Amino acid sequence: VSEERDGLVIVYTGDGKGKTTAALGIVVRALGRRLPVAVVQFVKGQRKTGEGLFAEGLAGLDFRTLGEGFTNRGPSPEVHAAAARAGWEEARELVSAGRHRVVVLDELTYVLNYGWVELAEVLAVLAARPRATTVVVTGRNAPQGLVDAADLVTEMRCVKHPYMRGVPALPGVDL
Amino acid sequence: VSEERDGLVIVYTGDGKGKTTAALGIVVRALGRRLPVAVVQFVKGQRKTGEGLFAEGLAGLDFRTLGEGFTNRGPSPEVHAAAARAGWEEARELVSAGRHRVVVLDELTYVLNYGWVELAEVLAVLAARPRATTVVVTGRNAPQGLVDAADLVTEMRCVKHPYMRGVPALPGVDL
Numbered sequence: 238v239s240e241e242r243d244g245l246v247i248v249y250t251g252d253g254k255g256k257t258t259a260a261l262g263i264v265v266r267a268l269g270r271r272l273p274v275a276v277v278q279f280v281k282g283q284r285k286t287g288e289g290l291f292a293e294g295l296a297g298l299d300f301r302t303l304g305e306g307f308t309n310r311g312p313s314p315e316v317h318a319a320a321a322r323a324g325w326e327e328a329r330e331l332v333s334a335g336r337h338r339v340v341v342l343d344e345l346t347y348v349l350n351y352g353w354v355e356l357a358e359v360l361a362v363l364a365a366r367p368r369a370t371t372v373v374v375t376g377r378n379a380p381q382g383l384v385d386a387a388d389l390v391t392e393m394r395c396v397k398h399p400y401m402r403g404v405p406a407l408p409g410v411d412l
Numbered sequence: 413v414s415e416e417r418d419g420l421v422i423v424y425t426g427d428g429k430g431k432t433t434a435a436l437g438i439v440v441r442a443l444g445r446r447l448p449v450a451v452v453q454f455v456k457g458q459r460k461t462g463e464g465l466f467a468e469g470l471a472g473l474d475f476r477t478l479g480e481g482f483t484n485r486g487p488s489p490e491v492h493a494a495a496a497r498a499g500w501e502e503a504r505e506l507v508s509a510g511r512h513r514v515v516v517l518d519e520l521t522y523v524l525n526y527g528w529v530e531l532a533e534v535l536a537v538l539a540a541r542p543r544a545t546t547v548v549v550t551g552r553n554a555p556q557g558l559v560d561a562a563d564l565v566t567e568m569r570c571v572k573h574p575y576m577r578g579v580p581a582l583p584g585v586d587l
Contacts, residue, residue, distance in 0.1 A: 242582055245574060247429075253566035255424055255434035258441070262433025265440060266462030267584040287441030338584060371585050388579070390571035391428035397565040399420060404563070407417055409442040409513060410546050 244338065244371035245388040246363055250346065250379035253393035254411070260341045260373045261288050267371075268297050272338035275299040277328045279321060279344045286412050299337065301327065321353035335367035346376030349383070356382050419513065419546035420563040421538055425521065425554035428568035429586070435516045435548045436463050442546075443472050447513035450474040452503045454496060454519045461587050474512065476502065496528035510542035521551025524558070531557050 249256040267274045292300035303324030348354045424431040442449045467475035478499030507515050523529050
């Protein structure tokens with residue numbers, strides 16, 4: 238695909254399942270069209286996910302898992318904050334450099350909502366990005382300023398969830 | 413992954429973007445864990461999508477595009493109905509055979525809502541499927557009976573969409 242159309246800012250938010258997976262679907266579409274893609278997963282921790290395993294060695298995909306994971310037994314808030322800041326510095330460089338046509342910032346909203354990165358800083362980076370770059374942000378409770386700045390916003394609303402009846406996450410589906 | 417957990421019936425519905433892409437994200441997760449996956453795309457027509465291009469030659473993924481596409485200038489309702497029926501027969505075989513751990517029935521709800529396939533027939537096939545098989549159904553206006561039968565239902569709610577301001581679909585992102 239040689240045509241250079243303006244990219245979009247896409248936000249997948251809400252309490253339902255499907256935010257990260259929808260971002261991964263865009264990754265698949267872009268890779269299918271041989272467009273370079275970067276994925277930054279904030280706060281997923283170091284556990285291997287299905288998508289991380291899939292990404293290993295896949296041409297055209299720069300996949301990075303950052304953060305320290307969300308767990309009650311996990312590291313201190315200071316460690317989370319430092320990891321989130323470092324992740325954002327990487328993400329900012331990826332968004333600004335224009336090497337990728339799609340950059341996914343998975344669960345960036347948590348980083349914003351915890352106050353680890355300033356919304357104004359993120360909005361400035363999005364506004365100044367190369368025109369052809371599409372950025373996909375996922376996570377619950379997207380800040381209103383991010384919604385306002387986005388071209389496409391979908392709220393994933395939880396209608397029914399197996400966790401409600403005690404079914405644990407299923408490898409290959411949920412992670 | 414050798415552990416055989418019970419699969420889920422997952423429904424992604426609603427008027428927002430992200431239903432098909434969320435299903436594709438599950439595909440990525442499953443493939444990352446080396447689980448065999450089948451995708452049946454109903455009513456997308458024969459135009460090449462990013463996901464279809466990506467799927468070509470990908471090990472472990474059985475990707476099928478069925479139907480005649482949704483277009484005002486398209487074929488007659490009878491042609492649509494026959495294509496949908498034929499697609500459902502393939503899908504039924506895939507779900508029932510147990511060769512795949514994840515089977516995506518993309519936009520099956522349209523086929524149901526147009527009355528081309530009976531809901532009761534689909535529910536019977538889902539109920540009788542091999543236990544380890546996860547089935548993901550996407551499309552707007554999921555029938556209540558399907559929601560009732562599902563383990564996980566997310567409604568993708570459109571908050572903001574660039575089509576609203578006349579931006580056409582973007583290859584590598586929307587298709």
